[in-house]
Amino acid sequence: MGGTPVLPSELALTRFPADPRERLRAWDAADEYLGRQLGEGVDLSGRVVVFGDRWGAITTSLAAAGVRVTQISDSYLGQQATAENLSRNGESPADAALATTVEDFSGPIDLLLVRVPKSLALLEDQLWRLRPFVGPDTTVIGTGMVTEIHTSTLQAFERILGPTRTSLAVRKARLIFCSPDVGMARTQNPWPLTYQLPDGIGVASGHPVVNYAGTFSADHLDIGTRFFLQHLPSRSDAARIVDLGCGNGVVGLAAALASPKAVLRFVDESYQAVASARATFAATFPPGTRDAEFRAADGMAGFEPGSVDLVLNNPPFHSHQATTDATAWRMFTGARAALRRGGELWVVGNRHLGYHGKMKRLFGNCDVVAGSPKFVILRAVRI
Ligand SMILES: C[S@@+](CC[C@H](N)C(=O)[O-])C[C@H]1O[C@@H](n2cnc3c(N)ncnc32)[C@H](O)[C@@H]1O
Known part of the structure; x- marks a missing residue:
């Protein structure tokens, strides 16, 4: 099965959640370059696997040509975008198999397409995980913007x-062609x-933290997170606590240690992060000894109004500035809606990010719990 891929530029594609104020495209020259390459005689009749497809441009362009793709994604938002983009272009989301980076994979791959992710660690980890399913006849094609493909990527x-x-x-994009060598000696996935x-x-001092590849600050404690941990109360009677944007789960772990009766909920849009938080929590509280929940979601979406006593949040700050601001705003509004009256949102951030104004506007109050020349910890109470 499989005709010629419809180029991303010919499809209706948006990011998720779609924000009408932001006109950021959901595809780029790297997706388009790959689409053109696939139209030039690449065999699309076997099992096609796509890793790293950000908003589903590659998956949708192949689905529109009748090719059933297995998409492997680390991003809940990316997966939602893919499902919506498939529908928007007249395909059913069921026309693609939407899998995550943390699921077990099985079966041979005929064509492996890799949109180079921002994190080299995530790329390496996924190549390691998929390697057993790549044979000498597997075609492997990568794509990325010139600025994303480094010597270390190759x-x-x-x-x-x-x-x-x-x-x-x-157009500032490049393709990567790799010829699998199954006999090659290799080390192990670290x-x-x-x-x-x-x-x-x-x-939380002295406790172990488990990090899946690509997780924020995966090989050391981030200095902003450190500052947050140093100023969290050492004892609290909050019963329902959310670690929002949990990464490896270190903030929620500290909250669980400080509030022995609390139920913790860890939320992140990255599947690798959610897996890390689960493993970090299990390293201190072996399964069955303490209740906790782990969710891949967009911020506080899905929480019942009034169902939370305390939200702890170190918002993302690396992506495109407008997107980052929109994410922080969504996190804060979602936190306010989920908190009970008297419940609190605690946020750590770089001073220059101006979260104080946002929180004050939303909650009508905002105190500074602690400040350093670089960071500030803010608290807003739901009244
Ligand atoms: C600055 S890191 C903080 C990680 C961890 N809490 C810490 O302090 O080390 C921000 C986290 O927010 C997550 N994130 C980004 N957008 C998100 C969204 N829309 N919903 C939930 N989490 C999100 C990122 O994946 C990342 O793990």
């Missing part, structure tokens, strides 16, 4: 799969990584 393909070369750049928390950070 070395990852070389080291894990086999000899690799790149195409000429077209992920997930575990480290011990340092002393001097309150109740």
Whole structure:
């Protein structure tokens, strides 16, 4: 099965959640370059697997040509975008198999397409995980913007799969061609990584933290998170606590240690992060010894109004500025809606990000719990 892929530029594609004030495209020259390449005689009749497709442009362009794709994604938002983009273009979301980076994979791959992710660790980890299903006849094609493809990116393909070369750049995008060498000697996938928390950070000092590849601050404690941990109350009677944007779950772990009776909920849009938080929690509280819930979701979506006593949040700050602001705003409004009266939202952030104004506008109050030259910890109470 499979005709010629419909190019992303010919499809109606949006990000998720679609924000009418933001006109950021849901595809780029790297997706388009790959689409053109696939239209030039690449065999699409076997099992096609796509990893790293950000908003579903590659998956939708293949589905529109009748090719059933297995998409492997680390992003809940990316997966939602893919499902919506498939529908928007007249395909059923069931026309693609939407899988996550943390699920077990099985069966041979005929064509592996890789949209190079921002995190090299995530790329390496996924190549390691997919390697057993790649054979000498598997076609492997990567794509990315020139600024995203480094020597280390190509070395990852070389080291894990086999000899690799790149195409000429077209509109600042490049393709990667890798010829799998199944006989090559290899080392082992190092992920997930575990480290011990340092002393001097309150109740969580000395506890292990488990990090799946691509998780925020995966090999050391971030300085903003450290500052947050140092200023969280060492004892609290909050019963229902959410670690919002949990990453490896270190903030929720500290809250669980400080509130022995609390039920913790860990939320992140990254499946790798949710898996990390689950493993971090289990390393201190073995399964069955303490209740907790782990969700891949967009911020506080899905929480009942008034169902939470305390939300702890270190919002994302790395992506495109407008997107980052929109995410923080969604997190804060969602937190306000989920908190009971008297419940609190605690946020740590870089001073210059101006979260104080946003929280004050939403909650009508906002105190500074602690400040350093770089960071500020803010608290707003739902009244
Ligand atoms: C700055 S990191 C904080 C991680 C961890 N809490 C810490 O302090 O080390 C922000 C986290 O927010 C997550 N995130 C980004 N957008 C999100 C969204 N829309 N919903 C939930 N989590 C999101 C990211 O994946 C990332 O793990």
